[in-house]
Amino acid sequence: MKLSEVNECILNCTEKLNISKDIVRIASDKDSRKECFNELQISYFPAMPDSTCEVLFADDFSKYLILIFSDNIDTKEHFYAELFKTATNAICTFEKYKNDLKSGNVLLMILSDYLNGRKSELTLNDDVRRLAKNHEVTSLVYYQTKDEKLQNSYYNAVRDFSVRKSFLEKIKAEFLNVGIEYYFVKGIKVAELYPTPALRIMGDCDIHLHEKDKQKAAEILKNLGFMEQIREGLDEWRYLKNNLVFELHDNLCYEQENASEKERNFLLNEWKHCNNGELENEFHFIYLLSHLKKHLIGRGVGLRQFVDLAVEIKFGQLDFDIVLDYAEQAQLKGFLLVCLALCEKWFKIDAPYKAEITEEFFKKATFVILHNGVFGMEKVVNEHDDFAKQVNFDGKIKTIITSVFLPYNAFVGEYDYSWLMGRKYLLPIAWIVRLIKKFTNKDSRKKGLYTVDKITTSQRKVSEFEEWGIL
Amino acid sequence: MKLKYEMTTIEIDNSIMAVPVDCDEKFNGIIRMNETTAEILELLKSDTTEAQIVDALLSKYDAPKETIQGSVKRVVDTLRANNLLV
Numbered sequence: 001m002k003l004s005e006v007n008e009c010i011l012n013c014t015e016k017l018n019i020s021k022d023i024v025r026i027a028s029d030k031d032s033r034k035e036c037f038n039e040l041q042i043s044y045f046p047a048m049p050d051s052t053c054e055v056l057f058a059d060d061f062s063k064y065l066i067l068i069f070s071d072n073i074d075t076k077e078h079f080y081a082e083l084f085k086t087a088t089n090a091i092c093t094f095e096k097y098k099n100d101l102k103s104g105n106v107l108l109m110i111l112s113d114y115l116n117g118r119k120s121e122l123t124l125n126d127d128v129r130r131l132a133k134n135h136e137v138t139s140l141v142y143y144q145t146k147d148e149k150l151q152n153s154y155y156n157a158v159r160d161f162s163v164r165k166s167f168l169e170k171i172k173a174e175f176l177n178v179g180i181e182y183y184f185v186k187g188i189k190v191a192e193l194y195p196t197p198a199l200r201i202m203g204d205c206d207i208h209l210h211e212k213d214k215q216k217a218a219e220i221l222k223n224l225g226f227m228e229q230i231r232e233g234l235d236e237w238r239y240l241k242n243n244l245v246f247e248l249h250d251n252l253c254y255e256q257e258n259a260s261e262k263e264r265n266f267l268l269n270e271w272k273h274c275n276n277g278e279l280e281n282e283f284h285f286i287y288l289l290s291h292l293k294k295h296l297i298g299r300g301v302g303l304r305q306f307v308d309l310a311v312e313i314k315f316g317q318l319d320f321d322i323v324l325d326y327a328e329q330a331q332l333k334g335f336l337l338v339c340l341a342l343c344e345k346w347f348k349i350d351a352p353y354k355a356e357i358t359e360e361f362f363k364k365a366t367f368v369i370l371h372n373g374v375f376g377m378e379k380v381v382n383e384h385d386d387f388a389k390q391v392n393f394d395g396k397i398k399t400i401i402t403s404v405f406l407p408y409n410a411f412v413g414e415y416d417y418s419w420l421m422g423r424k425y426l427l428p429i430a431w432i433v434r435l436i437k438k439f440t441n442k443d444s445r446k447k448g449l450y451t452v453d454k455i456t457t458s459q460r461k462v463s464e465f466e467e468w469g470i471l
Numbered sequence: 472m473k474l475k476y477e478m479t480t481i482e483i484d485n486s487i488m489a490v491p492v493d494c495d496e497k498f499n500g501i502i503r504m505n506e507t508t509a510e511i512l513e514l515l516k517s518d519t520t521e522a523q524i525v526d527a528l529l530s531k532y533d534a535p536k537e538t539i540q541g542s543v544k545r546v547v548d549t550l551r552a553n554n555l556l557v
Contacts, residue, residue, distance in 0.1 A: 143484060155488075159501045162479045162490035198483055225493065242499075 006068065009080045017087055027067045036067060066090070097371075103127035104370035110144050111137060111303065112347045115310055117195065120144035131370065135302040139199040154199070160243050161191075161198035164205060167224065167244060171207075172277070174220045180213040181271075183279045185252070185287060190308045193315045201304070204238075204245035208270065208279075211250040221246060252287060263290055266330035282322040285312050289332055289339060293470060300372030303346075310343045313351055320352045334469025361467050405431050473518045474550075475557045478502075480509060491555065507532075511546045515556070521547055 006026065014021045027033035066087055068079075106128050113120040124132075124147045132141040132150065139157035142150035168188075175182055183189075187202030194200045209217055218237055222228060226239035226246065237248040252267040253259065259267070267290065273283035288308055295301040312318060327336040337355035342365055344351040357365075420430050465471050476491035487509050489502040504512070507528070514524050521543055528539045550556045 155501055158481060158483060158488060159490050159499075162481050162488075162501075163492050166477070166479045166492040196483055198481060 005076045006079065009076060009083055010066075010068075013080065013083050013087055016084070017091060019087070019091070024066045033067055036065060097367075099127050100131065100370055101367065103131050104366065107131050107135070107137070107141070107303070107370075108346050108366075110141050111307055111310075112349075114140050114144050114195070115307070115314055115347050115349055124149075136201045136304045137307065139201055140196075140307070143196060143199055153201075156243075157201050158198045160201075163242070164188075164244055167241075167246075168205070170224060171220065171246075174224075175209075175217065178216055178220070180209055180217055180220075181274075181277070182207055182209040182213075182217070183270075183274045183277055184208070185279060185284060186291065187308075189279065189284060190288065190311060193311050195315070200308075204247050206236075206247050206249055208249045208252065210271075214248055214250055217248050221248075259290060259294070260331050262329065262331040266326065281312070281316050282318055282326055285309075285316065285318055285323055286326045286330055286332060286336075288312065289327070289336055290330065292339070293332070293335055296468065297465070297470070301369065302372055303369060306339070306343055306346065306369065309339055310347045310349055313340070313343060314349050324353060334471075336469070338467075338469040355469060364464075365468070406434070472515070472520065472547075472556050474512070474515045475555050478512060478516070480512070507542055508546050511543060515550070 003026075010024050010026075011021060014024060025036040025039070027036050066083065068083070103125065106122055106124070110120045110122060110128075110132075112118075122145060124141070124145055128141075129138070129147070129149055132138045133153075138150045138153035141147065142154035172182075185206045185208060187200060188205045191197045191200035191202065207217070214237060218228065218239070221239040224241075226241045226244075229238040229240055231238060235249070235251065239246045239248070252270045253264050267287060270279070270283070273280040279287075288305070292301055292305045292309070295305070323336070324333065327333040334355070337353060338357060340351035341354035341357045342362070343349060344354055345357075345362060346366070420426050474491075476494040478489045479492055480487060480489050482488075487504050487506065489504060489509070489512055502508075502512075510528065510531075511524055514527055521540075524543050524547075525536065525539050528534075528543070529536060532539065547556070
């Protein structure tokens with residue numbers, strides 16, 4: 001296909017979709033693609049797609065661009081069809097993101113009003129309601145706005161809270177009877193600090209106890225009519241009754257699979273920070289932070305987790321010198337300061353310490369969190385997390401080494417290495433082949449580019465983590 | 472008669488609500504109420520009669536007996552209709 005034909009297609013498409021031709025760029029290889037990104041100041045970009053076209057947004061959401069890989073283009077008709085489809089989808093997505101950002105700001109204002117004891121004089125639309133639902137703050141939004149469409153969620157939260165509270169009293173009394181030491185974390189603990197504890201929606205209640213007491217606690221829950229739900233490979237024990245879910249944990253760390261060694265060692269001191277069934281507020285704050293970090297790196301977090309932090313900051317009577325000291329010990333100081341800065345900006349609360357964050361990072365962080373939902377319901381930016389996490393915690397060189405020098409078992413089932421089966425002594429040759437393939441894969445250009453781009457994207461994720469103060 | 476389920480009461484945003492704890496799936500809601508209804512519910516936690524509830528309220532409130540009787544009947548009828556009394 002000739003370049004003139006490509007241009008003709010672009011012109012037709014942009015005219016039909018009423019978008020400016022000036023924002024369309026053509027990229028035939030990785031370098032020209034990067035140039036486009038630089039020119040349009042795009043800081044986040046996913047791996048190269050298999051399709052003929054891709055559409056991405058600039059950071060300020062003011063423009064979008066379409067990149068076309070001339071290598072993949074065969075006929076003019078095919079190209080035009082692909083271009084039109086991709087551009088149409090992109091425009092819809094772009095409009096949705098723009099709306100979400102607008103609705104997100106309304107949601108943030110409502111949450112800020114809640115935290116600061118102000119009435120919210122705002123009218124909601126469906127986008128704000130959807131975002132509130134994704135971020136599990138519908139009951140707070142109803143409380144502030146009395147929006148009829150969120151009324152059910154409000155009453156459900158009140159009902160769940162009342163039932164949960166009643167069972168908790170029974171559980172606490174039983175634990176006391178048989179001498180079980182315990183403490184609560186996350187939702188159930190932080191809810192007590194909310195101006196309206198009943199409105200902190202939670203999926204489950206986390207009870208921490210010593211391993212030796214787990215069986216006794218399980219019996220108590222079963223006697224109260226809870227049904228045990230065994231989940232293979234998971235350390236927590238789960239108990240269900242109507243809408244209630246209780247989880248028994250004997251360790252604060254096993255859920256924190258991405259925690260650094262210092263973070264783990266800090267959290268392992270949990271019982272030293274516990275007194276009469278109450279975890280020290282400052283220690284719990286660090287745990288919330290660690291948990292938030294885990295989800296941020298993983299599936300993503302939503303506003304509810306940040307509202308929790310804001311509630312702790314505003315109502316938790318925290319000694320921030322202790323918090324800072326603990327954060328240092330747990331290697332979370334950078335992340336703590338960034339989170340404090342974000343909470344201050346989003347919810348208009350006073351944070352005693354905070355990082356200096358740029359307006360650009362603030363915008364990006366707002367966008368990422370708004371689109372993540374509570375636990376990454378809308379995965380916009382997290383698609384390369386596994387790889388990024390690996391780079392993050394293992395280091396780039398180690399990542400490349402471990403992805404090449406795989407153990408024998410890892411090759412089982414790979415067609416390209418079927419010659420290795422039963423010949424373990426050929427493993428060094430498999431490594432050499434893998435190493436060569438990794439850097440010189442010319443047969444599958446797209447796949448090769450994808451790998452290179454995946455690394456670039458992950459490097460970008462690493463720099464994003466740096467901005468978040470995680471690294 | 473008395474309440475079929477254990478009820479817990481919560482006051483939030485200037486309204487009082489009662490929530491049955493440990494109830495079956497037939498009633499999976501909450502009861503919004505005023506202070507008088509809250510008192511009637513409190514009295515219904517132990518075995519009682521409509522007449523005993525009326526007497527208890529009469530001794531507390533300066534209202535005509537018919538008015539109190541009417542209120543108690545309304546609450547009891549509603550609870551009965553929702554299978555919340557035994």
